[in-house]
Amino acid sequence: MDGSCPDATDGYSWLKQGAQVLVCGLQAAGHHNGSVGTVASESANDLGRWQVEVKRCLALKAENLELKVSPFGVVLQKGARVVVRGLESTPQFNSIPGTIVSDRRPGPPDRWEVELRSTLSLKPENLVSAPADTKEPARAIPKLGGRLRHGISARITGLKSSPEFNGLWATVKSHTAGADGRWQVDLLYRRESKLLSLRCENLIPEMKSEPMRQQDWASDDDAEQDGEAKDRPGEANRDNEDAAGHVLPKVNHANVQYDTVQTSVYKEHPDVSTLGEQDVQQLRESLCLHVGGEEVARPICSWAHLRLPQSIIDMLAKQDFSKPTAVQCQALPCALLGRDVLGITGTGTGKTFAYLIPMIVHAMNQNPVNKKDGPLGIVLCPTRELAVQVHAETCRLIQKLPLRSVALVGGMPKQEQCAKLHNGVELVVANPGRLIDLVRKEVTNLRRVTILALDEVDRLLDRQFEAAVLSVAQAVRPDRQMLLFSATMPQKGRLRVDELLRRPIVVTSTRSKASASEATGSTEEHVLVLEEPARWAWLASKITGLLADSQLVIFVNTRASCEGLAARLRSELGLEVAVLHGDLEQSQRLAELRRLRLGEARLLLATDVAARGLDVPSIRAVISFEVSRDAETHVHRVGRTGRAGSTGQSYSVVAPSDRRGALMLARHLHSRGLAVPEELRQASSGVAGRCGRDPDRDRHVKQART
Structure with missing residues (x-):
C-alpha cells in the first residue's frame, strides 16, 4: 500500500478485512479524522459501508482518567481500563473508554498514554489506504489540501508538537500556501485567537452540508449526539449531546407562509358551564391548586367533560384512571383551548397525560400528514429513558386512532426512525440532540409543528440543553402552542420559561411551600x-x-x-x-x-x-x-x-462531614413541614444557621458580601 488516496476508478479494491486505513473527511465526527484503523468486516454492508475499528493514543493527566477496571486494584497502571473525563481543549474525547498502554510519562506534567478504541461504519471515501506500520496521520491525505481556500473552515489533524489543537476548527486566512507549503489559519483556543502555520495534510476542509439521503439513514460516521445530557458532575454520560454548535439555524418566519390551523378544540361541558366563580374557587382549593393567568378555563371533574375519543376513554379505564388527577382537571381544558400552559406539580401526578391528550386531540383536528411531511406535535425529553417511556404511553393512547408516533432517541438505530419520519408521523417524542441531528440532515422538518411540549422543563432549560431547546422552539412557527411541565422549577428556569410562553396559564400544586414537591406528599x-x-x-x-x-x-x-x-x-x-x-x-x-x-x-x-x-x-x-x-x-x-x-x-x-448535603436535606424537610432530626441539624449547622433559612436569602447575602 502506498499511503495515497485511492482513485475512485479502482473500485476501492484495496479495501478488505484486515486492511490498515486512515480515517478522513468526516464532518460532525471530525475528531476521528486522522485516526488509524483496521477494517473489521469482510465486505461492505447493504449501504456500502465498512466496519472499521479505529484507535487513537492520547497523553492524558491522571485527573482526566476515571478508573474503570484495573488488575492492580484502585491505582492507575499499564493495562488498566479507564474512561476519559474533563478534557476542555478536546471535549469530543470525553466519556470514551480506553486502555493505558504505557507507564506514566516522566517529567512534569505526569501523563499516561491511553489508547482509545471505537468501531465506526464508514463509506469508502472516508478511508485512506495506509502502510501497516502507520501510527500517525503524517501527510497521508495530501489530496485534501486542494480544497483549501481563503475564508473556509478546516479541522486540524495530525499535529505532533501541539496535539491539543487536533480536532479543533480553524479559519483559513491566507489565499494560497506559502513557499514552505503552509497555510495561515486562525484558531480560537480557550477564548484566545491563535495564528498557526500548518501544512495542507494537517487541515481537513469543511465539506458543504448535504441533505441526508435514504441510503445514509444507518450512518454512524457522525458523532452520536442523541439528546441526553451528561449526568451531574462525577457521573459522565457517554451519550452527551451538549456538543458546541449542535443547534438549529435561526428561521426568519416572515419569509415563511404557514397554513392556518385550528388550535381551540374544546367545548365546555354543560355540567362545567354551570359552575359559578365561588364553585370554581372551592374546587381548585380542594384540588390543592393555584392557578394564574388571564381567562382561565373552569376545571373539570370527569373524563366525560372533555368529550375525548372513545378509544382514549376505554384505554384510561383499562389503566384504572377512573378520573383526572388534580393537575389534569385544570390543565387539560386550558390546553385544549389552545393556550400555553406551565404545570408545576409533583412526580406521579399525571403530567404526561396532561400534555399528551391535548396533543393527540389537536393532531386529529389537522390536515392529514403525508410522506415527507413533518410532524404536527413534538415532545422533548431530557433523557432517553423518559423519552422511551413517554413514547410508550403515546402509543397506548393512539393505538386505535389514525395517528402515528416515533421516538427519536440516541443509542438506537437511526434507520427505523428515519424511515418512519419519511413515511410521515403526526407525533414525535425526542431527545433534543437526535431531533436536531435529523432536522439538520433534512430527514424531517418542523414546518407543520403547531404544538410543542417540554417534559421536565427545568432540566431542558439548564445549561446543558438550553441552547438546543431554544433553537428548536425558535425554528417552530411563532404561533405554536407550548405545554411545559415539571415537578420543580428554580427561579432561573422560570425566567427562561417566561420567554417561551404567550399569555400562559400557570397551574401550580400548593401542597408544598418550596419546590412544588407534591411528589413527596x-x-x-x-x-x-x-x-x-x-x-x-x-x-x-x-x-x-x-x-x-x-x-x-x-x-x-x-x-x-x-x-x-x-x-x-x-x-x-x-x-x-x-x-x-x-x-x-x-x-x-x-x-x-x-x-x-x-x-x-x-x-x-x-x-x-x-x-x-x-x-x-x-x-x-x-x-x-x-x-x-x-x-x-x-x-x-x-x-x-x-x-x-x-x-x-x-x-x-x-x-456527618457532608455539611452541604445535610443542609440541603434539612431545608427540604423544613419546607415540607417535617421535623428535622437533631443529628441532621448538627451536621448542617457548620454551613448555615438554622435549618429553615431561605436559600435565596443566603445567596443574596453572599452576593452582598462579595
Missing part, C-alpha cells in the same frame, strides 16, 4: 446521619426487609459508585441487581428496565439518569445511599415511589 421520608462504615451495615440490615414488601431503587452519584456497590451487593448479600447509569449502551439500559418492570430484578441501583421519568408502580421504597447534589434532584429521586396516590418510603443517608 404520599411518601414517608427518613434521614440517617451515618459514618462511612455504618452506612453499609445499615443497608445490609435494611435491604432484605424492604425487598420482601416491594421493589427498591438505590441512588448513588457516580457510575463508579454504582458498579462498586452493585458488585458488593451481589458478592456479599447474593442479591440480583439491575444497574442503570450513563455509561451503559441504550440496549443495555432498556434491558435492565425491562427486567425491573417484569419483576425479574427487584432491586435497581442507579445514578440520577433514573431520577426523572422512571415509573414503576411496584416501587415502594427509595434509598439515596449518596445524597443528591441539589434539592430538585432529591425531589425527583423521592418521586420514584409513592406515585399516583400510593404510599412509599424514602431513606436518605448522609455523612
